[in-house]
Amino acid sequence: xxxxxxxxxxxxxxxxxxxxxxxxxxxxxxxxxxxxxxxxxxxxxxxxxxxxxxxxxxxxxxxxxxxxxxxxxxxxxxxxxxxxxxxxxxxxxxxxxxxxxxxxxxxxxx
Numbered sequence: 001x002x003x004x005x006x007x008x009x010x011x012x013x014x015x016x017x018x019x020x021x022x023x024x025x026x027x028x029x030x031x032x033x034x035x036x037x038x039x040x041x042x043x044x045x046x047x048x049x050x051x052x053x054x055x056x057x058x059x060x061x062x063x064x065x066x067x068x069x070x071x072x073x074x075x076x077x078x079x080x081x082x083x084x085x086x087x088x089x090x091x092x093x094x095x096x097x098x099x100x101x102x103x104x105x106x107x108x109x110x
Contacts, residue, residue, distance in 0.1 A: 009047045016040060017056060026092055031085045032059070032072060034094045037104070041076040043083070053079050062087070062105040070101070 010024040015033035022033055031046070032039040039057035044050045055078025065071050070087040087096050 009049070023093055025088055028086065028088070030088055030091075031083075032057070032074065032096075034088060034091070034096045037072060037097065037100055039074045039083075039085070041078065041081055041083075046083075046085075051081070053081065055079060055081075057081075057083065059100075059104050061108040062101055063108065072096075072101075072104075 010029040012021065012023045014021055015036060015038065017038040018033060018036040020033060020035045022030065022035075024030070029047070031043075037059040039059075041051050041053040041055045041057050042049050053076060055076040057074035057076050059072055060075045060082075061073040063071055063073070068086055070089065071084050072087050073082060073084050075082050087101060088094075089096050089098065089101070
């Protein structure tokens with residue numbers, strides 16, 4: 001496959017885990033809830049909506065990427081698929097839950 005696989009889809013959603021309303025991210029696009037950090041397995045490649053799984057994606061790791069900043073890794077509870085997304089710690093409307101980010105970061109550093 002040639003060309004870019006990434007498609008920007010920045011839309012509001014209701015979190016299926018904690019049921020908070022999540023508005024679109026101010027800059028970039030968000031694939032996870034800023035309150036509980038969970039996601040949904042919708043894509044094979046970011047934004048393609050081609051995955052047929054629909055499972056809940058649990059946050060399993062936080063790490064720092066040398067160029068992109070802090071990243072969050074999710075694993076699908078249904079099929080085990082893993083994906084990575086940039087954290088939105090500085091979003092002016094709904095930044096990611098910093099306390100929860102620290103908990104996951106500490107747990108994944110062990």
